[in-house]
Amino acid sequence: MNPASLVLLDHVSCPFCGLLCDDLSVTGDGKTLAVVARGCDKSRVQFGQAFPANAPCVVDGNPVSLDAAIERATAILRSSTQPLLLSGGADVASMRALLALADRCGAVVDHTNEGLMRNILVLQDSGWITTTLTEIRNRADLVLCVGTDVVSRFPRFFERCGMGGGMLGDQRPAPEVIFLSATPPAGINARTIDVAPNQIAEVFAVLRALVNNKKPQRVEPQLEQLAQRIQRARYGVVVWSAADFDFSQAELTIQAICEWVKDLNKTIRFAGLPLGGNQGDISAHQTITWQSGFPLRTRFTAQGPDYDPHRYAARRLLATDAVDALLYIAEFDSNFAPPATTLPSIVLGRAGMLPPPCTVFIPVGTPGIDRSGHLYRTDNVVAVPLKKLTERGAYSAPQVLNQMTGGLACFV
């Protein structure tokens, strides 16, 4: 690296988790980037990943031109009677292009992060009261983390929310943190309550009963203490990560938490924060919802978008041979390989991804490094702009997808 050509970039947004921290300092020499301030393990690895110059597109194992790869991809979609377009990482611009393509070829659209749908099912069944990062940072005096250490998926969460150091200036005392059914990460001073994951729902049912003055026959003392502590909160927040609730019918656990929060708000203020946004899952949800009216797991039929959160789950469609072609996109993490399949498949992977077994592989740049873009933050409210940091000749996924759309006639 020639130090003379090093460029220092400040206020860089990091697209590699749902916190979308936008305060990173990154140096670049035109090829390689390095996070030099306010990085985390994730961002350092991801920004620092080498960019393979001139990485070719691959069709049937052979290097081909971009146009040839797009032509083959378009042919696959053209001859498919039921394609699946699956995101394992895409920003808003890519999702817009993906949805136009889905509309054109009658595809099902889903995301690999299955946790998101656990939250959506609760939203659609009973709703919730939620909050956002700046509210937590400035006003929360109690943060209850349920079933997640938070930092494995969202490394700087506590720092960004004014806990565990790193916060600038504010004199406000840090909120009390309690971990329920999870181990606190290093550096976070927190009380813990041991509960098995499959008992979380039961715990919140008990807490809810206490809120509503319906005292169960036997309540464990630590739960009773927790309930009392919660009642003293001026602004409490319960945090969960649906991705960490990896057990059957986890949506019922999330619902138990959300219904408890609603009942608390009859007399005090308390809010939930569903953690998410990794690999652009919330961006995918937002974009498909405003464009089609339905969340992910929607099939674009001749009669219009058809939503079914169970029938159109990507995992199920692939396992039951209910689709006959797969297009997979992962712009952020080259380790996010597509699901194994013998179907004709098209993969748009972050440049550097080892071409997986697939029919067509197109290496693409990363929004926030190779092109500008947008991602939605964990709180579902803030869309963070991603900047183009460097010009390395990477292909742009939206352009590639739009070219495929342009090559297809309307499927009906």
Place this chain on the structure above:
Amino acid sequence: MLRLKGGKIVDPANGIDGEVRDLYIDGGRLVAPSLAHKIHEDIDISGALVMAGAIDLHTHIGGGKVNIARAMLPEDHRGTQRGATPLLRSGSGRATPSTLTTGYRYAEMGYTACFEPAMLPANARQAHMEMGDTPIVDKGAYALLGNDDFLLRLMQEKAEQQVINDYVAWTLRASQALGIKVVNPGGISAFKFNTRKLDVDEASPHYGITPRAILTTLTRALHALKVPHPLHVHASNLGIPGNIETTLATIDAAEGLPIHLAHIQFHSYAKEGDRKFSSGAARIAEAINGHRNVSADVGQILFGQTVTASGDSMAQHRNSVHARPGKWVVMDIECDAGCGVVPFKYRDQNFVNALQWAIGLEIFLMVDDPWRIFLTTDHPNGAPFTSYPHLMRLLMDKSFRDDQLSRIHPDAAAASCLGSLQRQYSLYEIATMTRAAPARILGLTDRGHLAPGAAADITVYQVQNDAEAMFSAPEYVFKDGVLVARRGKTVGVTRGITHTVKPDFDPAIEKRLRSYFERYHTLSLDNFAISDDEMIECGSRALLTHPCARVA
């Protein structure tokens, strides 16, 4: 050049009422006839009515809460889906249609511009992205202030009005807005501190600021900045019986400066009678008639299933007990604002709902000046925007109205003066309240009228006795001179522009904001603000920045 031949022009901005004239369109604009321009196409519209494209100045079409409503209510969308065609994208939705469908439906009804009235600065990108995916119509938005920590701190510190003006101007620019709206001034913030109701002269718990002070400060700011659209106000105490006193106090707080009261129907309730709920429409209409600085949109309710999506988290939490179906969302957002989404079914046999329906119509019919009262349903809160043609018929056709009145809860009908109101809106008045007046109050000089130089946003109606049928499916709709809809079907897809204002401010405010953001926020100031280039990335075709100069 395209010529529309022989139509009857209804163009209140230019005082034209039914005169037969030809219109000439070139380069997306209306032009004066000239020999220099060859007529390439003639469309004979003899006998048809011609109005400018309609403008909806208060419709929740984009932004976080609308998308929460969409995601929460797949049942609202089932049965309404349309598949993609070579021309159109697919979509769905009744109460909160998908963005693409929203653009098509508005155009099919002859609307060519829509304004999102509740854009949270923290969520402005989403609003602009959704509007960017709303085809054909022009868009614009009002940014929310008045519950944001920064303004409340400034007021708490007794900052000079000039500093607040700078902050308001900065917000308009940073969020790419056309105006400023305040929702339940101070109340959304107070709700975060566990206050459940805040009257106009009640100090908020944390900042000690009254809603009245917020209203006065913001109306002064917009006046000083010469922003064409006055402060757009969703008043305190929405939906509460007796809130008419709050609404009158809100008018008072403007101190004679221009103020726009949004969805006034929801703020016109008295508490007389056995049920302690009665119409305050007469007093509200009298207040509007007597205060020339006041304008209002009605927020008419119409019976059926809808969903209420509002920035007013305090009111929405209070109303969540009425959620139907029984699910709802409330959010506290970024020390900036809030939101609440509560599905709602208005029933004609429910006394309260029936009286709400009557109160809205009473206000329409008792406010004299169609330049200061606007046709809205507060989409989707009172009813979906697709019910506008039905509402127009209610206003224009007394016998139709009386027939509907006879079907509602009899006690509500008896409690309302609606049956005694003889007024029927004329086409000229409808054109005023849906075209000329909204363009004027938003400062859109080249929209809402049909004089040469105006954008060729034109709606042509085949005259019918049934106003609902007539307004549902115009014969032709042109957007910027392009034929986009024919007999209620989209036949051309264009992209509208985004209307904004960009008042100047003293850069000192940015310095102050920068340190505030670094200390308290979770996004940097530079990423909070949206540049013109980013607006194009968000999906806007182009920006039209209107001058900040008050039109007489």
